[in-house]
Amino acid sequence: MMSGTCHEIIGKFKQNEERNRVLTMKYGKQQMMLIRKRMKIENWIDAEVAKLFNGNDNNVSYDGTAVLFKHLIKNLNGERC
Numbered sequence: 897m898m899s900g901t902c903h904e905i906i907g908k909f910k911q912n913e914e915r916n917r918v919l920t921m922k923y924g925k926q927q928m929m930l931i932r933k934r935m936k937i938e939n940w941i942d943a944e945v946a947k948l949f950n951g952n953d954n955n956v957s958y959d960g961t962a963v964l965f966k967h968l969i970k971n972l973n974g975e976r977c
Contacts, residue, residue, distance in 0.1 A: 944968060 923931065948964060 941968065944971065 944967070945964065948967065
């Protein structure tokens with residue numbers, strides 16, 4: 897059973913509608929292009945990490961992270977998305 901006055905309940909529904917409106921906002925062409933580019937880079941990084949560690953993330957240490965970043969920077973200099 898819901899508690900509160902009718903005005904409080906309606907206010908909560910309106911607040912949820914406003915929140916949903918912001919979350920479903922459309923992006924312009926330029927913004928979508930940037931989002932796609934970033935997603936492509938993030939997917940590439942995920943694939944490279946999976947290759948380096950063969951999907952085993954239990955062995956990642958601070959030194960492993962440093963080696964990973966050196967490897968990624970080396971590849972980024974040679975490959976552009």
